[in-house]
Amino acid sequence: MKVLVTRAEPGAGRTADALRERGLTPVIAPMLTIRPSTDIALDLSGVQALAFTSANGVRAWANARSERALPALCVGDATAAAAREAGFENTLSAGGDVGDLIQMISKRMNKAAGRIVHVRGSHVTGDLAGSLRAAGFAAEEAAAYEAVSADRLPDAAREALERKQLSLVLFHSSRAAAAFTALVDDADLTGRLSYLIAVTISGQAAESLIRSDWLAVKIADTPDEAALLDRVGAARLDP
Structure with missing residues (x-):
């Protein structure tokens, strides 16, 4: 069974390894390319913590800035693992989505202790900083990377679709899903999706x-890689 991985690198490679461990054959075709900033202009005086809603944000921060002493408030376990790998010693994981992160920050952080900075990409869904301000925190944003959509369907995806070699297609983000939808349409291959599970x-x-x-669209029980892969297993048994 071949599975198309639309995730950006370096995450796509890790997902591919996990699929191989499950006896599946990955086809890597990123819909987005992550371009980290070389300069994140941010005055850290008065900042009590950094908030990360993706591992891409962590890696972009590590690419541009050397500071690791501040707490890293992370949306999930994978992001927290990336923060530890980048050298952050004080990491907290909300273990869920942005709503869970807001709840964790509200419970664990002191509103009077200083600003919280959301280190994010140039395109985001939701408004973490705005939600934190509404909850009484001083919060701001720092754009650390850009996720650039592919301008055409990657050759690996086109070939697999044309030859009807795929069974499943994985989507780790709304932007990757939107980009795939548009590029498949541009390539006049939308009809090939009717036998596939997203x-x-x-x-x-x-x-x-x-x-x-x-053929079907399956959604992970929780917004993380482990749940996504569990849903892959379930889709194989019950399309």
Whole structure:
């Protein structure tokens, strides 16, 4: 069974390894390219913590800045692992989505202790900093990377679709799902999706596939890689 991985690198490679461990054959075709900033202009005086909603944000910060002493408030376990790998010693994981991160920050952080900075990409869904300000925190944003959409369907994806070699397509983000939908349409291959199962990391990602006619669309129980892979296993047994 071949599975198309639309995730950006370096995450796509790790997902591919996990699929191979499950006896599946990955086809890597990133819909997005992560371009970290070389300069994140940010005055850290008065900042009590950095908030990360993706491992890409962590890696972008590590690419541009040397500071690791501040707490890293992470949306999930994978992001927290990336923060520890980058050298952050004080990491907290909300173990879920942005709503869980807001709840964790509200419970664990002191509103009077200083600003919280959301280190994010140039395109984000939701408004973490705005939600924190509404909860009484001083919060701001720092754009650390850009996720650039592919301008055409990657050759690996085109070939696999044309030859009807795929069974599943994985989507780790709304932007990857939207980019895939548009590029498949541009390539006049939308009809090839009717025999495929889409597996998405969230309901938002699934909504970005609305223009495509899939055999089925499955959504991970929680917005993380482990749940996404569990849904892959379930889709194999019950399409």
